[in-house]
Amino acid sequence: MAVVAALLIHGAYGRWAVALVLPPTWIAIMLAHRSYDRSALGLGTEEYRRVLRGAVALPALAAAGYWLFTRNAALFHDMAMAALPVAAIGLPVRYTLRHRLHRRWGRGRDRSSALLVGPARDILDLVAVLRRGRAEEVQVAGVCLSDPENATELREAGLPVLGGVDDMNDVVRAMGISTVVVLPAPELDALALRRMSWAAAAQGVDFLLVPMLCDVSAARLAVRPTNGVPLVRIRAPNLSRSARLPKELLDRSLAAVLLLLLALPMLLIALVVRLDSSGPAFFRQQRVGRYGDHFTMLKFRTMRLDSEALRAELAHLNQNSDGLLFKVKEDPRITRVGSFLRHSSLDELPQLLNVVRGHMSLVGPRPPLPEEVEDYSPDLKRRLLVKPGLTGLWQVSGRSDLPWDEAVRLDLGYVDNWSMSLDLSILLRTATAVVRGTGAY
Known part of the structure; x- marks a missing residue:
């Protein structure tokens, strides 16, 4: 990537020095930012941040080299100018390699063979969370239980029970385990965990502890040593107006541009909706926004005019009877054009x-109905701390196919872990979700 960027700069300014200096300098910067660490590859957005931090550091390093060593203004200029193309090339290459790694994980290659240690119920919950992801880096090879009397429950879930906590060392040695994942349990006190970590280190195995609090992004976690005790600090969600101002500006400006580009197709869709069935082209409905404020949400009409009157008759077909949503596959109220528009x-x-x-917003939780909000628990009302979105984690993770508790978990996780990088990631995933059409009905 640095060679390509250097050749672009050479083509623009006709100087060869940058082609010799930029590649080793860029590799050194990436090493300094730990961009080649396996722990940063394939998961989260940290690998992209490290590339961007390297691009920011490149002009600063070029300036330091200019003042301390070369005094070559042309080289300083070319190195500073190379920051933009090397980042512009690096990010999509990283994205491509990341998806290649995910495909390898999907085929069962390059995954860490993990042994889970802890209580049966918590292990089942952890495995369910691990399987929610689009790519599983960790392959569960087996479990060692702190409560062996509950082994039947795990075997019914298809997880091999390989013994108790005391059998951990033998299992690691016999099965070639590369990662030990330990869940909290009353039987595992500080001394027991220390001994387990020593045993894992002696065999060259990664030793991971599962925190009690899930659905917290790594960016909100930091270790704060206090008198020799490593305390984990969880930063509060950043939901202030000033922090969300860039999101507000991006949302409105990008939505305005999209409206200009899509004005003609939207007019054609509105005309087709009117011709397909009697009634208006647009469907207006009261929804609840940030802080509980009501607004009128617009959509193209996809149902017959008497759809609300027929809802009670279709209650027994509700696909989301476990929660507050009302969704019916092959809903007879949907028009011919409406079925295509929804899909x-x-x-x-x-x-x-x-x-x-x-x-x-462009990205946010699903906009709820007022009657849904009336039944919200205090925890669920946290969804109202941010604006609802046109797309979101719910949209890119299965939409209406998701059970209610999973949709809630995704929405609350978005509220607590919001960031601009998360929004951009969801926007990129939205195109794939729309093409697949999974859960769109």
């Missing part, structure tokens, strides 16, 4: 107007 998500394009008006 392709084109029915949601008018919500760009809601984004421009400030009622919604």
Whole structure:
């Protein structure tokens, strides 16, 4: 990537020195930012941040080299100018390699063979969380239980029980385990955990502890040593207006641009909706936004005019009877054009107007109905701390196919772990989700 960027700079300014200096300098910067660490590859957005931090450091390093060593203004200029192309090339290459690694994990290659140690119920919960992800780096080879009397429950879930806590060393040695994952249990006190970590280190095995608090992004965690005790600090979610101002500006400006580009297709869709069935082209519905404020959400109409009157008759077909949502596969109320619009998500394009008006964001939790909010628990009301979104974690993770508790978990996780990088990641994943059409009905 650095060689390509150097050749671009050479082509622009006709100087060869940058082609000799930039590649080793870039590799050194990436090493300094630990961009080649395996722990940073394939998961989260940290690997992208490290590339961007390296691109920011490159002009500073060039300036230091200019003042301390070369006094070569042309080389300083070329190295500083190379920061943009090397980052512009590096990020998509990283993205491509990341998806290649995910595909290898999906085929069962390059995954860590893990032994889970702890109580049966918590192990089942952890395995469920690990299997939610799109790519599983960790392959569970077996479990060692702190409560062996509950082994039957794990065997029914297809997990091999290989013994108790005292059998950990023998299992690691016999099965070639590369990672030991320990869950909290009353039987595992500080001394027991220390001995387990010593045993893992002696065999060259990674030793991981599962925190009690899940769905917290790594960016919010930091270790704070206090009198020799490593305390884990969990930063509060950053939901202040000033922190979200860049998101607000990006949402409205990008939505306005999309409206201009899609104005003609939206007019054609509106015309087709009117011709397909009697009634207006747009469907207006009261939804609840940030802090509980109500607004009128716009969508292209996909149902018959008497759809609300027929809802009670279809209650027994509700796919989300475990929660507050009402979704029916092959809903007879949906029109012919409406079925296509829903499957392709084109029915949601008018919500760009809601984004421009400030009622919604491009990315956020699903906009709830007022009657749904009335039944919210205190925990669930945290969804209302941010604007609802046109897309979100719920949209890119299965939409209506998800059970209610999983949709809630995703929405609350988004509220607590919001960042601009998370928003950009969701926007990139939205295109794939729309093409697949999974859960769109």
